[in-house]
Amino acid sequence: MAQYNFKLKDFKGFSSQLAGDKVMEIIADNAEKLAQSINSAAQTDFGTHTGYTYAKGFTAMQKSRTEYVVGNRGEHASLAHLLEFGHETRSSNFWHGTAHIEPAYEVAKEQIKKDLREANWASITIQR
Numbered sequence: 485m486a487q488y489n490f491k492l493k494d495f496k497g498f499s500s501q502l503a504g505d506k507v508m509e510i511i512a513d514n515a516e517k518l519a520q521s522i523n524s525a526a527q528t529d530f531g532t533h534t535g536y537t538y539a540k541g542f543t544a545m546q547k548s549r550t551e552y553v554v555g556n557r558g559e560h561a562s563l564a565h566l567l568e569f570g571h572e573t574r575s576s577n578f579w580h581g582t583a584h585i586e587p588a589y590e591v592a593k594e595q596i597k598k599d600l601r602e603a604n605w606a607s608i609t610i611q612r
Contacts, residue, residue: 508550510599515544515552518592522554525584530567538563554589 519542526539541558556564570581 506603507600510596510603511552512544512546514592514596514599515554517595518554518588519544521588521591522585525588526567529582529584538567 522542523539526542527536530536530538537558538556538560541556541561542554543557544552544554545557547553555561564585566581568581568583568585570579572578
């Protein structure tokens with residue numbers, strides 16, 4: 485399953501528990517938005533019945549107190565890698581993938597940085 489993790493330990497530059505809670509709140513909000521963004525992009529790119537059920541499987545899950553994971557837990561979860569990066573078809577042709585997960589992740593990562601700056605934590609950096 486293709487997963488995109490947002491972990492509290494990836495955000496350096498804060499020390500208090502209150503700051504950690506606020507950062508996790510920002511991460512949670514953006515993880516939900518990321519799942520919705522991937523969902524709408526996948527429905528647009530893969531509009532068939534399979535594309536619809538594949539798209540609606542994207543969810544944001546809290547893996548632990550300090551980590552959120554955005555991934556596909558739906559019926560067609562195993563399609564994520566094939567649809568993102570392409571695959572060989574039964575007739576030995578190659579179907580080029582449609583990037584729909586990585587661009588949404590990059591937008592969410594930039595939005596988290598922006599939200600953190602607005603919360604006056606300009607010294608926090610994201611590692612990945």
